[in-house]
Amino acid sequence: MTIYALSSGPGSSGIAVIRVSGSDTKKVLENTTNLALPKPKVASIRKFIDSKTKDLIDEGILLWFPGPQSYTGEDMAEFHVHGSKSVIDALHSSISKIEGCRLAEPGEFTKIAFQNGKVNLLKAESISDLIASETEIQRQQAIKLMSGKSSDKFNFLRERLLKILSKIEAKIDFPEEDLPDDILLNINSEAKSIREEIRKILNDQKVGERIREGFKIAIVGPTNVGKSSLLNYLSKRDVAIVSEIAGTTRDIIEAHLNLDGYPVVISDTAGIRDSKDEIEKKGIKLALKKAENADLNIILIEPKSVDFRDFFKDELLNKSILVVNKMDLGLNQISSYIKKYDPIYISIKDEINLDKLINFIRENLKNKFMSSEDIFITRERHRINLEQCFECLKNFEEKKSLEDFDKAAEDLRLATRYLGIIVGKVDVEEILGSIFNDFCIGK
Numbered sequence: 001m002t003i004y005a006l007s008s009g010p011g012s013s014g015i016a017v018i019r020v021s022g023s024d025t026k027k028v029l030e031n032t033t034n035l036a037l038p039k040p041k042v043a044s045i046r047k048f049i050d051s052k053t054k055d056l057i058d059e060g061i062l063l064w065f066p067g068p069q070s071y072t073g074e075d076m077a078e079f080h081v082h083g084s085k086s087v088i089d090a091l092h093s094s095i096s097k098i099e100g101c102r103l104a105e106p107g108e109f110t111k112i113a114f115q116n117g118k119v120n121l122l123k124a125e126s127i128s129d130l131i132a133s134e135t136e137i138q139r140q141q142a143i144k145l146m147s148g149k150s151s152d153k154f155n156f157l158r159e160r161l162l163k164i165l166s167k168i169e170a171k172i173d174f175p176e177e178d179l180p181d182d183i184l185l186n187i188n189s190e191a192k193s194i195r196e197e198i199r200k201i202l203n204d205q206k207v208g209e210r211i212r213e214g215f216k217i218a219i220v221g222p223t224n225v226g227k228s229s230l231l232n233y234l235s236k237r238d239v240a241i242v243s244e245i246a247g248t249t250r251d252i253i254e255a256h257l258n259l260d261g262y263p264v265v266i267s268d269t270a271g272i273r274d275s276k277d278e279i280e281k282k283g284i285k286l287a288l289k290k291a292e293n294a295d296l297n298i299i300l301i302e303p304k305s306v307d308f309r310d311f312f313k314d315e316l317l318n319k320s321i322l323v324v325n326k327m328d329l330g331l332n333q334i335s336s337y338i339k340k341y342d343p344i345y346i347s348i349k350d351e352i353n354l355d356k357l358i359n360f361i362r363e364n365l366k367n368k369f370m371s372s373e374d375i376f377i378t379r380e381r382h383r384i385n386l387e388q389c390f391e392c393l394k395n396f397e398e399k400k401s402l403e404d405f406d407k408a409a410e411d412l413r414l415a416t417r418y419l420g421i422i423v424g425k426v427d428v429e430e431i432l433g434s435i436f437n438d439f440c441i442g443k
Contacts, residue, residue: 002028003112004095005104006088007442013083015060018091019442021109024100025075029064031098032057032079032091038064048079051094058087072109073116106440114424121424122151125379129212131440136261141211141375150376151423153201157194158419164190165412188397191412195393198386201376207369208378210295214256214265215365218294220287223271225302226325229348231255231268234358252286259358262365267294291316296364298357301343302326303334317341321364323357382422389418 002022008015020028029037031051038044046062049055061080070076081087095101110127113119119127126145133139144150164187210216219227232238235255257264269290270283291297297320322343324334328350344360346353377383396411419425 002101003104005442016083018079021072021076057090072112135263161416208375214263216294217266218290221300385418389415
């Protein structure tokens with residue numbers, strides 16, 4: 001089967017790139033140009049025609065990549081045409097009329113590249129992240145992942161585990177032979193060393209996931225204190241409805257921001273108060289859940305706010321900053337318990353001290369991302385498989401001796417499997433769909 005799709009962005013543009021890959025790529029080129037194949041990897045000017053009617057569609061650039069020296073490892077071509085919707089639709093229609101051709105599914109080109117050994121799973125994911133990157137730090141992380149540093153690390157750890165496993169399996173295959181004591185000691189020492197390296201990787205404060213998904217900030221607090229107004233101010237647009245009516249916000253409203261190159265997802269939540277309204281109570285429950293999962297909470301109150309501490313657990317307060325809005329109304333009503341938390345006093349209405357609040361958020365971001373030099377985990381699936389590998393090694397080490405070699409070997413087999421899943425060294429068909437469906441069509 002030969003696949004095709006628009007690989008450049010949708011909408012009108014100066015140039016559009018339509019990519020074709022598969023065994024019938026040569027047939028596609030012959031039917032859409034009526035000319036001999038161009039030289040491989042050399043841009044050639046061609047007139048593109050309808051494969052059935054032979055009517056002229058457009059004139060543009062054709063690139064021909066014979067397999068296996070192509071992105072997908074198959075015969076592949078790219079049509080560079082004028083980027084109008086009519087030209088793209090006409091060329092798509094022309095290719096669809098050729099037997100054996102169909103429109104590509106999301107991420108299918110990269111999926112084929114993975115299946116043909118052109119990229120591993122980590123590099124495939126980094127390509128997706130690079131396409132989706134919106135901030136400089138996201139771009140840098142995707143490029144680092146593409147460089148193969150993470151792949152090399154996981155492959156190296158896996159190879160070390162395989163060496164340990166080979167020694168244990170040798171004992172299983174030849175039980176009459178005694179392994180030297182130093183080999184047994186080295187096995188335990190090496191397994192412990194690998195587990196310690198994995199522990200260090202896991203103890204990364206989830207920096208990679210924060211960069212990829214965005215630093216999560218939740219604005220929480222009582223009703224009518226200005227949470228929606230603060231979200232709108234930080235977003236520089238009207239994201240949330242602002243009203244003097246208490247309880248206007250009942251669901252989570254999110255905005256994605258680029259703050260000094262750092263990706264931020266900031267959420268406006270329902271006002272927290274005792275309420276008998278079932279819908280509002282669900283909104284309050286969502287607000288507290290969002291605060292639990294946030295990297296930073298902005299607890300927004302006003303001078304006359306009642307004691308807010310009953311609504312927040314200590315662990316939430318530890319990752320929160322207290323902000324008192326409406327300072328233009330006067331600060332004489334502020335109680336002593338609020339002052340204990342060293343709040344930031346602002347006025348959204350008069351735009352007082354908002355720069356101080358933003359600077360505080362910036363410093364918090366920098367502190368969270370300062371350890372981003374060596375990032376190996378960028379997705380939840382990486383972390384889950386590393387945690388499983390860590391547990392298998394822990395089980396292996398907890399065996400007081402290697403007398404039960406079969407069980408010891410199984411622990412290591414599972415540990416190597418979990419490392420292999422990260423880079424795609426084992427059968428990972430069950431996770432391919434979820435990974436490549438995140439791609440755009442044409443990639």
